[in-house]
Amino acid sequence: MTAQEIxxxxxxxxxxKGHKIVxxxxxxxxxxxxxxxxxxGMNQFKDYFLGNQTPEVPRIADTQKCMRVSGKHNDLEDVGRDGTHHTMFEMLGNWxxxxxxxKEAIAWSWELLTEVYNIPKENLYATVFGGDEEEGLPADEEAKSFWLEYLPEDHILYGNKKDNFWEMGDTGPCGPCSEIHIDLRSDARKAEVPGRDLVNMDHPEVIEIWNNVFIQFNRKADGSLEKLKASHVDTGMxxxxLCMVLQGKTVTYDTDVFTPIIRKIEALTGKKYGGSFTPDAKSDMAMRVVADHLRAVAxxxxxxxxxxxxxxxYVIRRILRRAVRYYYSFLDVNAPMIHQLLPVMVAEMGTFFPELKAQQGQIAxxxxxxxxxFLNTLEKGISRFESIEPKDGVIHGEDAFSLYDTYGFPIDLTRLMAEERDLKVDEAGFEAxxxxxKARARADAHKKVxxxxxxRDGEEVEFVGYDHLTVEDAHVLKYRTVDIKQKKQFQVVLNRTPFYAESGGQAGDTGLLFFGEEKVPVIDTQKENELIIHIVKAFPEDMEAPVRAEVNTIRRQATASNHSAVHLMHAALHEILGEHALQKGQNVDDKRLRFDFSHFQSMTAGEVQQVEDRVNAQIRxxxxxxxxxxxxxxxxxxSGALMLFGEKYGENVRIITxxxxxxxxxxxxxxxxxxxxIGLFKILSESAVAAGVRRIEAVTADHAATYIQKELDALQDVRQLLKSPKDVAKSVAALQDENKALKKEVERLRTEQANALKGGLKEKVETIGEVNFLSAKLPLDDANAIKTLAYQLEEELGNAFIIFGxxxxSKPQLTIVISKSLTESHGLHAGNMIRELAKAIKGGGGGQPFFASAGGKDANGLDKALANARDLVLG
Known part of the structure; x- marks a missing residue:
């Protein structure tokens, strides 16, 4: 079977089996x-498991696009090193x-694997939860009894809490699980060691392929478990x-999920993929990394x-850069390659995931x-690496970390480059x-929920904010405290609320909650899955009091004006730029709107004006x-209503026209x-966000009127300064031309001044050995003129060391120019010397061996700096 057939x-x-495919x-x-x-796969169904929402149907199946590159589940560093880990993967699931x-979950998983996919029954093993004394949880004998209908007892194993008790996170829905493992070894090797001895032992050919999770509990913040009202099934394969198993392979990269991409990499690089996992097979690993990361990024x-x-x-950028590092380092490719692989991937997956095919050009x-x-950054990183001064043949850990943090060099790339120069890396220092x-990042992101x-239990949240900005008869369902960076956040959930929770790029509402006579300000409204959470300044004294909820109407109206303007602008962009100009992101609040859209070049001033005019026409x-x-x-x-890629739509939707x-x-x-x-719409800026993505920022209503008035006031100030000319632009242009002419005249005078000094300076040249030494304090205040004069004198004198103050x-400056012949024969280095000399003027600087400059704070130290320069040359 091909991947698509599977x-x-x-x-x-x-x-x-009665499941709705979503x-x-x-x-x-x-x-x-x-x-x-x-x-x-279960992420989108969390509210169903928690009882916050009731599903429209009780049985669902799907294939879910997943990523495991951050947080608790992070497979990034394993990608390419073995044959089964990936960043982006599909999770087949039934719920x-x-x-x-x-009973049914086990029976159907067995039927699908053995009767539809025809996997030999004797190759399958099942694990069930063996219980946990600390949790007070018994072994899952019920699941075992169902498995005994299909498997012999020696193919059923008890697993510990780590392997057979599935948890979404530190808190939330959880329960025992029953994994299905398959033994892919040859018959001869099976005879040597029973498959049951290799289950969950990280053996590359005895692997888990399916997990049936029986969600029965909710893990609370204190670590305790509470029984859920209803039991659920959450499976993932x-x-x-699965493709690897059914296609008779031992690694996923040898299936038709990846082989077309790898063949394209071979064609682009001229290298052959050998499928090796040995440490020295760098090119094979690089091809796997690139093939995997392409999918995640696309x-x-x-x-x-x-x-x-x-x-x-940032995570996506890191993944993409990791792929670039691998093809640059191990496939000898120094030009963009990943985007050339996209057509192959889209050909394989675009039918089932149409968002890839529809956006292929822009993604590329x-x-x-x-x-x-990043290739440019890599080149700079290599230059930085070459400038590092190792100590006793070891690159300091801080330097290795700087390469990682600033230039994206992984430690293995730094190690490789060090080995080529017979150097070692202080890896302990790097890890420290x-x-x-990471500790700083954790402290910044610390959040305790x-x-x-x-x-009150058993009620769902009702949002009534489309029709009402006040609710008189609400009550609290639940509340909690969240610690974020050691600051407490107080969260309240109501049964009915007019408050819009931040989502879809629109900011959440603010306002007031009245608990009887007590007034509690709402400082924000957030959405957690489908739960509307009011963030309040403090909890009320009586949580059971009836609640009156009032949205800040002025802020809501301003936000609504901006959101509606976004819709009008989106339509105007389609008319003026084309249907390709689709929304790629938005951020709307009561002060302004920001709208990102697909377009492959900057808009002309005329196009921006056309969009603005079109929107204002619709407002009128x-x-x-x-x-x-x-x-x-x-x-x-x-109906033809515009839908956006990347948005999650339910069975029923809302259309705004x-x-x-x-x-x-x-x-x-x-x-x-x-x-x-909306009143008035005014575009403030149009700029680039990324390749093929532009951004417009704009204001509406009062903010637009205020912006225009400020611009008119500024224009009036300019008019007054220019003595109220009829044509302001023409007058400003004339001033600019005059300013350019004056600058040229000043430059000419400075050059003449510098040339006039040249003869006198030559008379001050002192010969010290082979060095023509010149030290002088100049009456010039232009750094470029001083630099030019120094270079002219160096060329005329030869073997020169020139220092000018x-x-x-009112600020002192030093300039050094050294003939290249002296930097080579005498080891003189202007950049190193000026750092020492600048101490006399309480400053600092640097530069190259033949030229350097420095600035300081103490002009009284110039004479000392010039005298010290002579000592350095003599020394």
Whole structure:
């Protein structure tokens, strides 16, 4: 079976068992503050397990795009070193929410593996939870009894808490699990050692392929377990490992998931992939790393996460740069290559994941631009490496860490380059510096989440903020305290709320909660999965008091104006630039809007003005908002409403329309009732974010009027300074021309002044051995003129050491020029010498062996510095 057939067979099987097949959630986690990336198939269903939401159907199956490159689950450093770990992978899963449980989950996993995929039964082993005395948890004899219907007892093993008790994180849904392992060894090797002895022993040919998790508990912040109201099934089977098993391979990289990409790498590099995992097979490892990392980077960009210097974007940039380092170091490629692999990947996966095919061109441009930037950085890093001065043949750990932190050099690349020069690396020092950095990062990101204190149980949260900005009859469902960087955050959840929680790029509401007569300010509203959390200044005295919730209406209206303006601008961009100008991110609050969109070149001033004019025209039309709620997703698609890649849409969606022939989008944010409420739209800037991605920042309503008034006031100030000319621009241009002419005249006079000094300076030259030494304090205040004069004299004198002192704007400066013949024959180094001489003027500087300059604070030290220079030359 091909990879595509294997995936389809899984989905078809569970659809036949009454499961609804749902699309993968985005790989970038947007509304779950505990996760940076989706790292397991169950992430999108957490609210169902916790009881915060009720699923529309009790049985679901899917293949989920996952990433394990951060936090508790991090496989990045293992990628390429073995044959089964990956950054991005697919997790095939089937789910039961309070419906079937252990018996059916085990029976269906057995049926699929042995009857659909035809895996030999004798090669399979199952593990069940063996209990844990400290937790007071018994062994899962129930699961074992179901397995005994299919497997002999010697193929069923008890596992410990580490292997057979699955937990989402430090807190949250959890429960015992039953893993399925397969023995891929030859019959001869099976006869030597029974497969049961190698289960969970990290043997490369006895591996886990499926995990059936039986979610029964919730782990609380104090470590205790509480029983959930309903029991659930959460299963996960690694798609890549399954392909390996069914295609008779021993490593995932030999399956058709990866082989087309690796063949393309071979074609581009001229190197042959040998499939070796020995430490010296660097090119084989590099091909695996590149093939894996291509998938991770392409899928995350397709889901809207651009490489950047913060958060998830920083992780993506690191992954991409890791791939570049490997092909640069071990495949002898020094030009962008990864983007050339994308068409092969899209050909294999684009049918099932259409977001790849639809955005292929843009993804390639973003990757190529990142590659070019980092290849330049690598070259600089190599130059930095060559400038490092080892001590006793060892590169200091801090220097190795600087290469890692500043230039992205992994320690193995530094080690490789050191070995080529017969040097060693202080790896203990490197690890210490790395550990210190991680400790700082942990301290910066420290977050301790307390347990929810339940006030009322069994109710779901209802958001009524589209229709109401005040709710009179709400009550608290639960509350908790969160410590972030040693500051307490107080969180409250209500059963009904008008407060919009931050999501989709729109800021959360602020306002007030009244607990009886007690007033509690809401400073922000956040979303955790589908839970609306009010962040308050302090908890009220009585949590059971009836709650009156009031949104800050002025702030909400301003935010809604900006969000609606984004929709109008998005439509205008489509008209003026083309349908390719799709949203790639937005950030909207009450003060301004920021909108990122796909476009491959900077907008012209005319295009920016056209967009602004088009939006303002729609505002003046005062178009009434047309809002449709709970529209079935398929119906929304058929209607032509704009949908965005990387967004998670439910079965029913909300459509926001401002004139069906102009703007019609799926959106969960808040909007104005009519476009006239926006008042005015003004673009502040248009700039680049990444290759093929542009950003517009703009303001609306009062902020737009204030901005324009400030600009008019500034223009009026200029008019007054220019004596109110009719044409301000022409007058400013004339001043600029005059300024350029004056600068040229000043430059000419300075040159003449410097030339006039030249004859007198030559008379001061002192011959010290082979050195023509010249030391002088000059009446010049222009560093370039001094440098030019020094170079002219050096050329005329030959074998010269020239040091000049001068004062510019009351600050002393030193300049040294040394003939290259002296730097070689006498070992003189201007950069090193000037650092010592600059101490006399309480300053510092540096430079090359033949030229250096320094500035200082004490002009009285110039004479001493010049005298000390003579001593250095004599010494």
């Amino acid at each position: 995936r389809q067979a899984f989905l078809d099987f569970f659809e036949s 699309p993968s959630a985005p790989i970038v986690s947007k509304d779950d503050p505990t996760l940076m990336f989706t790292n397991a 039961s929410f309070g419906d079937y449980f252990k 690694g798609f890549e490992r 899928f995350t960009i397709a889901d809207g996460q651009l490489p950047s210097n913060t958060g998830a974007g 441009k973003i990757i190529e631009a990142e590659e070019k930037t 510096a790395l550990a210190a950095q 307390g347990d929810w204190h339940i006030v 039309r005062n178009i009434q908002l047309e809002e449709e709620r709970e529209v079935p997703i398929e119906e929304a698609k058929a 401002f004139d069906r022939d102009f703007s019609r989008e799926l959106c969960g944010g808040t909007h104005v009732a009519a476009t006239g409420e 001068a004062v510019a704007n």
